[in-house]
Amino acid sequence: MENLEAEPAEAGVILGEQLPVARAFTENLARRGEELGLIGPLELPRLWSRHILNSALVAPLLRPGLVGDIGTGAGLPGLVLAIARPDVNFVLIEPMERRVAWLNSQVDELGLTNTTVIRARAEEVSLDVPLDQVTARAVSAFRKLLPLTAPLLRDGGELVLMKGINAEAEVAAAIKEIRRFKVSDIRVDVLGEGVTSEVTRVVRGFVRA
Numbered sequence: 001m002e003n004l005e006a007e008p009a010e011a012g013v014i015l016g017e018q019l020p021v022a023r024a025f026t027e028n029l030a031r032r033g034e035e036l037g038l039i040g041p042l043e044l045p046r047l048w049s050r051h052i053l054n055s056a057l058v059a060p061l062l063r064p065g066l067v068g069d070i071g072t073g074a075g076l077p078g079l080v081l082a083i084a085r086p087d088v089n090f091v092l093i094e095p096m097e098r099r100v101a102w103l104n105s106q107v108d109e110l111g112l113t114n115t116t117v118i119r120a121r122a123e124e125v126s127l128d129v130p131l132d133q134v135t136a137r138a139v140s141a142f143r144k145l146l147p148l149t150a151p152l153l154r155d156g157g158e159l160v161l162m163k164g165i166n167a168e169a170e171v172a173a174a175i176k177e178i179r180r181f182k183v184s185d186i187r188v189d190v191l192g193e194g195v196t197s198e199v200t201r202v203v204r205g206f207v208r209a
């Protein structure tokens with residue numbers, strides 16, 4: 001763990017009283033993530049800033065209700081958000097068995113009572129109730145992500161999709177899909193400016209059934 005990035009000063013500002021839980025998760029991921037194929041060796045020196053805090057920046061956009069995270073992988077952003085927002089219920093949807101086992105082990109170990117993990121591809125998952133909001137990070141281009149996420153939302157539910165510097169271009173390339181899934185009020189928000197060096201972008205929009 002000597003390569004693990006020191007906890008940035010802004011971690012407390014972003015995670016508040018949930019910081020000790022986030023710290024435990026970060027240390028678990030640093031200790032076991034490479035061996036389990038969850039993160040590459042180059043990620044340890046930037047685990048806090050690029051991954052944990054970057055994910056946690058989305059937390060203030062969530063509302064009490066049911067949030068689904070598609071393709072959670074090592075826990076990003078879904079598990080970090082479940083830590084940051086104990087007042088919100090989460091379903092983490094991930095098809096890979098080893099990643100699902102990791103996510104379940106962390107839900108147990110961290111004592112998260114607001115989180116369910118489902119092993120499935122988003123396009124095949126069957127949910128008992130539709131989602132109020134859906135998140136995803138590094139799963140696919142916005143154009144391809146819309147058919148995986150929009151059908152899981154209730155009427156009026158919200159997309160909160162983490163994207164890189166090309167977020168606006170990805171939205172522009174998805175005109176057909178935006179129309180098909182009746183997405184309105186699309187906008188790109190930049191999160192973390194003035195708080196952390198690793199700002200993030202989210203594409204937001206509401207879906208009509």
Ligand SMILES: C[S@@+](CC[C@H](N)C(=O)[O-])C[C@H]1O[C@@H](n2cnc3c(N)ncnc32)[C@H](O)[C@@H]1O
Binds near residue numbers: 077
């Ligand atoms: C590049 S990883 C990103 C993981 C994590 N979201 C992150 O930001 O580090 C993409 C993840 O999406 C999952 N995935 C790929 N296709 C998917 C699908 N159709 N439905 C749900 N998850 C999918 C993969 O198994 C993988 O864990």
